[in-house]
Amino acid sequence: MKKLNVNIDHVATIRQARLGSYPNPVDVAKEISSSKASGIVMHLREDRRHIQDYDLVNYKKNIKLPLNLEMAPTIDMIKIANRIKPQTVTLVPEKRQELTTEGGLDLKKNFLKIKNLIKKLNKNINIMLFIDPDLRIVDVCNKLQIHGIEINTGKYCDAKKNNISKELSKIRKAAKYASELDMFVAAGHGLNKKNLTRIAKIKYIKEYNIGHSIISDAIFEGIIDSTNEIYYIINT
Ligand code: PXP
Numbered sequence: 001m002k003k004l005n006v007n008i009d010h011v012a013t014i015r016q017a018r019l020g021s022y023p024n025p026v027d028v029a030k031e032i033s034s035s036k037a038s039g040i041v042m043h044l045r046e047d048r049r050h051i052q053d054y055d056l057v058n059y060k061k062n063i064k065l066p067l068n069l070e071m072a073p074t075i076d077m078i079k080i081a082n083r084i085k086p087q088t089v090t091l092v093p094e095k096r097q098e099l100t101t102e103g104g105l106d107l108k109k110n111f112l113k114i115k116n117l118i119k120k121l122n123k124n125i126n127i128m129l130f131i132d133p134d135l136r137i138v139d140v141c142n143k144l145q146i147h148g149i150e151i152n153t154g155k156y157c158d159a160k161k162n163n164i165s166k167e168l169s170k171i172r173k174a175a176k177y178a179s180e181l182d183m184f185v186a187a188g189h190g191l192n193k194k195n196l197t198r199i200a201k202i203k204y205i206k207e208y209n210i211g212h213s214i215i216s217d218a219i220f221e222g223i224i225d226s227t228n229e230i231y232y233i234i235n236t
Pocket of ligand 1: 007009043070092100101150188189190191210211212213
């Protein structure tokens with residue numbers, strides 16, 4: 001079976017809008033524990049715009065589902081990961097001004113830096129690198145002897161009609177090549193109920209990391225109940 005990990009960053013985005021304690025992403029992770037999901041993803045951004053350090057501590061104390069911690073390749077983040085000990089760390093590029101992760105890691109520029117950081121990470125933590133679907137980048141990942149790669153599906157999801165097949169083909173080729181090199185292959189970014197169908201047919205992709213669309217769809221699926229609950233409180 002292919003695995004689904006739910007990224008709960010945007011539960012924290014809603015909480016941080018009021019700088020309060022509700023909704024608590026760890027409580028949402030507990031709810032997700034009763035779903036078909038295999039794991040949870042949280043991105044501890046350097047600017048702490050959504051997930052906070054204490055969310056990771058609470059998660060490890062209270063939730064059994066495996067945690068995939070997304071983070072920028074910096075020594076400070078490696079230290080945090082070594083303290084928290086998630087099952088997996090996914091290294092992603094990070095820019096302060098971006099609204100969300102904009103592309104895969106630049107391994108040409110950062111090869112030595114990433115190689116040295118990987119050496120400092122606790123050996124029991126699986127390391128994944130978030131990369132664009134490019135065979136040359138897959139080759140570089142192979143040299144780093146990591147657990148696997150997460151292929152950036154962002155360009156495919158944003159592609160205009162006549163480019164969709166081209167982007168899909170890049171993802172398929174990269175996934176096939178990486179799995180032939182014995183790397184675990186995940187995919188994520190921008191995936192939703194509509195654009196997932198074609199990606200889900202790529203047998204080499206074993207895991208999907210999806211956040212924004214699941215949290216957004218949950219609003220539509222829950223809005224009638226939450227509205228009516230308030231109505232009944234007003235009217236009893
Ligand atoms: N994978 C990575 C590496 C990401 O940075 C993100 C966004 O935080 C996701 C997956 C999930 O993307 P989305 O929220 O668009 O589903």
